[in-house]
């Protein structure tokens with residue numbers, strides 16, 4: 001009953017001072033909107049990175065030569081070139097939890113077709129590679145084990161290569177390209193994949209049989225990496241252990257010696273990027289938190305000014321029998337209302353900004369219920385916290401002095 | 407003799423301003439009875455406002471006792487004083503002190519918003535009733551800046567009336583008004599007093615004091631005279647004598 005009256009008193013006071021109410025709210029609106037937008041952008045980029053890691057294939061295991069450098073992670077091939085084609089073949093033979101495996105060698109080269117040329121690279125892989133990386137051949141065919149045995153000069157190319165060497169929407173299957181003077185016959189064209197979230201063009205590839213690239217283009221039997229697929233996502237850790245066990249055995253490492261290779265699963269990689277994007281999200285969230293704090297201080301400032309400006313009003317209320325507590329509650333209701341309505345408008349504005357960023361900036365975004373809840377809780381806390389001091393100040397006024405205030 | 411409504415005994419008020427002490431009231435004792443209509447007079451700084459604030463439960467005395475309706479108020483805390491102001495006192499100020507940007511009826515109902523035993527409907531009804539009693543029934547939805555000074559003071563009187571106080575206290579209620587409007591305000595006080603209200607006003611103007619039943623004169627924080635008014639005047643006949651069309655009367 002009494003509280004209902006105080007709500008009435010507070011809402012009348014807010015309604016009669018719309019400009020003041022709006023200005024007080026502005027800080028919270030901006031604070032909440034930036035929390036929403038920044039969290040949405042942070043979440044969105046995390047999701048995007050996660051998606052592209054998953055697109056590598058969720059069961060993927062990568063084996064890279066060289067040990068992990070101390071304390072850190074290295075994604076580049078190490079200096080000690082220790083992996084061979086035979087390691088990959090052994091994995092295929094002996095690791096029960098591995099279904100596909102392929103060694104990978106890479107050679108950067110100038111690609112020539114007729115009068116056109118394009119700087120790219122050739123990957124030498126087994127045909128398992130297509131399954132591991134979820135690549136499908138759109139026109140023509142992939143290569144087979146017999147192509148590998150014969151070191152056949154055939155290749156499968158991505159759309160970017162087609163566009164740059166033959167022109168858009170051409171079908172060059174059957175035609176020749178020259179990679180460092182070696183002529184390759186194009187036998188298939190890959191389906192378009194686009195960019196991944198690291199900005200790499202996934203269509204700028206030429207795939208050729210492993211033996212072809214290794215024997216005809218490289219002077220070493222070392223491979224850049226071995227890539228494999230576990231039979232299922234659940235078996236990925238088992239497969240990883242099997243692989244480690246097997247390669248240690250093959251490399252004749254004693255138990256004291258460290259691995260001279262590194263095995264990474266898709267979940268290892270997504271953890272790394274997960275923690276990177278977590279840092280990003282925390283950074284964005286703290287910027288947003290600061291703007292919310294500034295909004296809160298804005299509320300406090302305007303409430304404090306308004307306590308001074310409204311001294312006479314408070315005096316009148318006290319004179320007709322309001323208790324200090326009634327004035328306190330009125331001011332608290334006002335600041336909570338301001339921060340809630342501000343929070344509400346802020347969520348709307350923040351979602352709008354996120355939407356605009358998504359549409360025009362090409363940024364992936366997602367407004368999560370969590371961030372909405374967080375923004376609301378935070379704005380309520382800010383309202384209560386920063387409303388308290390001015391409210392208490394108002395409640396402690398002496399009625400006579402308040403009435404005498406000009 | 408019935409028990410006094412307000413009994414004041416050796417009331418003292420000392421203001422401390424750093425090292426300096428100001429004795430605003432130096433031992434005031436007297437009683438106010440039901441249906442009294444007193445006018446307090448005295449030079450500026452003689453302690454009239456200080457006295458009114460104390461019996462209006464807005465301030466504490468430094469020494470002495472003050473009984474309102476048989477209850478000793480001088481020992482009460484802030485919240486108990488607020489309760490008394492809300493239920494038993496109607497206070498009217500020289501500068502009206504009504505809320506800006508707030509309609510007359512909302513201003514009048516203000517005390518009842520702090521009284522949880524009065525519901526919404528009753529509160530509105532009583533506010534309209536109080537406005538009717540001061541002749542402003544037709545201006546219930548007007549904002550203060552649409553009302554004249556006299557009308558604003560009448561809103562303040564209606565606000566003081568709404569809780570049916572045991573005493574109405576008015577500190578220079580006509581101090582900001584011209585003489586005709588002052589008479590109109592005094593006419594309202596006289597009407598209220600005739601219907602049973604107990605009223606204490608402070609005034610500088612002897613002609614205003616003539617409308618009361620008794621006059622008290624303050625000097626340097628003491629009462630130097632307390633006497634009934636002889637040849638008491640009625641504000642309505644004085645208004646006719648002023649020989650101006652009596653506006654705003656019809657509604658009253």
Ligand SMILES: Nc1ncnc2c1ncn2[C@@H]1O[C@H](COP(=O)(O)OP(=O)(O)O)[C@@H](O)[C@H]1O
Pocket residue numbers: 421422423428429430448449450451452453454455456457
């Ligand atoms: N809050 C205060 N602080 C200090 N002195 C005050 C205060 N209020 C009033 N006084 C002093 O007390 C005396 C009485 O003041 P007041 O009651 O306002 O007189 P009046 O209303 O008769 O003009 C004056 O000397 C005045 O200066």
Ligand SMILES: [Mg+2]
Pocket residue numbers: 454455456
């Ligand atoms: Mg005074």
